[in-house]
Amino acid sequence: MNIYGQTMEMLQNYFKSFGENPAKAKIVFAALYRDKISSFFDIAELSDTVKTRLAADFEFSGVALVTKSETETTCKYLFRLSDGHTIETVLMKHAYGNGVCVSTQVGCNMDCAFCESGKLKKVRSLEPHEMVHQVLYLRDVLGIPVSHVVLMGIGEPFDNYENVMNFTDIISHQQGISIPARHITISTAGIVPKILEYASRTAAPALAISLHAPNDELRNRLMPINRAYPIRELVDAAKVYAEKSGKKVTFAYIMIHGVNDSDECALELAALLKGINCYVNLIPYNKTRSASFEPSSKERVLEFYDMLKKQGINVTIRREFGGDMNAACGQLSSDYKQKKCSQ
């Protein structure tokens, strides 16, 4: 087992299981995440017997950096996991701090029409420690302070629900990496039963939903998950989360020229979301090499924004992270593989 995949509760149960004081879990967490130890024998507060047992039961191994590409505002890292698969992690430099965009699976089965990652079919879900290591590599190996985490990299977080919940528990714990839950956002393509389960958690991190269309007909084309969980059910589940958590839900909406950016779409979207504690984040589509879509013009994005505003919807336009470095999700992995293949 990897020690970085243990939540506080798991470690407490571990100590209890052989008659030790569960409070030792806090000592281990502080040693791992505050003192950044790489051997249990460096923890002065533990007895030699406990250290030896920990060393026998847990390992420390992390991720290895394969390559990176960067711009002024983003840096994209390709990491190799212990089984040889690769994942990507993106650092986003905001005025208010650094955000890390974490991958949750190797590949993704959601098959969204506009996404490069959808072309890399899911191989497996990531373990909690493999997500923790994406954050730790940036914070501890590269020395980059991390204030926010978004689960918007490769993979559908709610298709890896338990591991993702354990990951957010670990990084938000005060003795852990201590990133407040309000600074963590889980982004889903819309797995409705999991949204409802998530809504019943106390102090759950923020929720973002990749909506990208205002009706079933269009969303079925862009996001096949909509055939399993139609848009009305999805929006109702988002409403439950907003009401139970008291937090705004973010609806992400990629603006694609001639597909989902008409006046009719704006009005339909406003009607769909009316009365929900939410805001819409308009994201200029980032054209990829293989995609058949085109981005909406800046003027069209602004007109769409104005129409939503006039209908009383909270709306923002996202800064185009990574548009100039081929950084939309999944692209670094596929590029890397292509380069390897052609060598």
Ligand code: SF4
């Ligand atoms: S947009 Fe997200 S959910 Fe859809 S295929 Fe890409 S990684 Fe998967």
